Amino acid sequence: MSVVKRALISVSDKSGIVDFAGQLAARGVEILSTGGTARLLANAGIAAKEVSEHTGFPEIMDGRVKTLHPKIHGGLLARRGQDDAVMKAHDIAAIDLLVVNLYPFEKTVADPACDVASAIENIDIGGPTMLRSAAKNHAYVTVVVDSADYALVMDEIARHNGAVSGATRRHLATKVFEHTAAYDGAISNYLGSLDENDTRGDFPRTFNLQFHKSADMRYGENPHQRAAFYTQSEPAEACIATARQLHGKALSYNNIADTDAALECVKSFSEPACVIVKHANPCGVALGEDIRAAYDRAFRTDPTSAFGGIIAFNRDLDADTAGDIIERQFVEVIIAPAVSDEALARLRRKKDIRVLACGAWGDTRPAEFDYKRVSGGLLVQDRDIGVVTPTQLRV
Numbered sequence: 001m002s003v004v005k006r007a008l009i010s011v012s013d014k015s016g017i018v019d020f021a022g023q024l025a026a027r028g029v030e031i032l033s034t035g036g037t038a039r040l041l042a043n044a045g046i047a048a049k050e051v052s053e054h055t056g057f058p059e060i061m062d063g064r065v066k067t068l069h070p071k072i073h074g075g076l077l078a079r080r081g082q083d084d085a086v087m088k089a090h091d092i093a094a095i096d097l098l099v100v101n102l103y104p105f106e107k108t109v110a111d112p113a114c115d116v117a118s119a120i121e122n123i124d125i126g127g128p129t130m131l132r133s134a135a136k137n138h139a140y141v142t143v144v145v146d147s148a149d150y151a152l153v154m155d156e157i158a159r160h161n162g163a164v165s166g167a168t169r170r171h172l173a174t175k176v177f178e179h180t181a182a183y184d185g186a187i188s189n190y191l192g193s194l195d196e197n198d199t200r201g202d203f204p205r206t207f208n209l210q211f212h213k214s215a216d217m218r219y220g221e222n223p224h225q226r227a228a229f230y231t232q233s234e235p236a237e238a239c240i241a242t243a244r245q246l247h248g249k250a251l252s253y254n255n256i257a258d259t260d261a262a263l264e265c266v267k268s269f270s271e272p273a274c275v276i277v278k279h280a281n282p283c284g285v286a287l288g289e290d291i292r293a294a295y296d297r298a299f300r301t302d303p304t305s306a307f308g309g310i311i312a313f314n315r316d317l318d319a320d321t322a323g324d325i326i327e328r329q330f331v332e333v334i335i336a337p338a339v340s341d342e343a344l345a346r347l348r349r350k351k352d353i354r355v356l357a358c359g360a361w362g363d364t365r366p367a368e369f370d371y372k373r374v375s376g377g378l379l380v381q382d383r384d385i386g387v388v389t390p391t392q393l394r395v
Contacts, residue, residue, distance in 0.1 A: 001163035138173035248354035
């Protein structure tokens with residue numbers, strides 16, 4: 001393992017960076033930095049050499065060009081022991097650790113007041129280029145794109161006498177390519193949605209999506225199908241992807257699909273509601289003065305089909321309602337915004353019931369897209385969250 005002797009730090013999100021850089025400096029690591037990051041570190045009393053001083057070339061074009069230099073990319077891409085002669089000939093110093101996060105492009109274009117010129121200026125060039133160089137050369141270089149990984153890196157450096165393990169370097173490099181793929185996808189989605197007048201439409205000419213694997217499933221919809229569950233990095237509302245499992249066996253593919261159907265249905269109601277789903281079909285939907293009454297009505301709609309179903313509530317689950325459920329039926333999954341301690345204690349008497357708390361959701365549902373995979377393509381539409389009023393109904 002190669003010891004971290006020199007680090008380059010250039011971050012847009014500066015949370016935690018002063019503490020991280022301070023720990024590196026305390027271990028004798030030389031720090032290179034740029035612009036605002038360098039000023040922040042200097043103000044904190046942390047010695048950092050400006051990249052322009054390191055390269056001998058100034059930042060130009062209002063900062064558009066500052067790290068695109070052979071002394072930077074040579075330092076990141078150099079293969080230790082193989083490129084030493086070239087490095088010596090061109091006075092290139094190895095860079096062992098790169099810490100970079102990117103201009104907040106998605107946040108910028110999410111602002112309705114953002115124009116195309118502002119969006120273009122928030123396309124990061126130097127950052128992704130350095131990240132890709134370092135990630136490609138992860139056999140020798142540690143690269144950090146997420147501030148959540150600062151503690152991991154410092155722990156490894158402390159445990160391995162100043163070095164980071166190969167497994168961690170590969171993990172972090174993979175994370176970089178995931179991150180830059182999503183970043184480029186966001187830019188492509190934005191530019192591809194503009195018409196000739198720079199008016200932004202809803203559907204870009206190329207659709208880029210990214211989800212992260214949350215869990216491997218034992219099997220898919222049928223036993224002969226392989227499956228996994230992927231989630232968005234930051235879901236916009238409480239949902240099956242945000243749910244914490246409080247009790248029971250691991251969720252199956254069909255459990256997740258049916259729980260999603262039940263939860264999304266129960267979100268439609270502002271009054272206390274209960275939805276029971278079996279095989280993706282609602283077999284009981286009811287309102288009540290509280291969720292106990294709503295459950296009673298939903299169950300009595302079709303007690304036979306409710307057996308082995310999924311139950312969703314739009315209010316916190318209480319002990320009395322939990323007691324009614326386990327007395328009246330076998331249930332696969334129960335999901336609610338929260339579950340009281342007393343309710344959970346009752347449900348834990350049944351080892352196979354899966355109990356989920358997804359968190360509360362607001363009155364306004366986020367306007368996102370729904371997707372349906374078809375052979376050879378993907379159908380994309382607005383989520384069906386519209387409300388039909390009585391005056392719109394026709395017989």
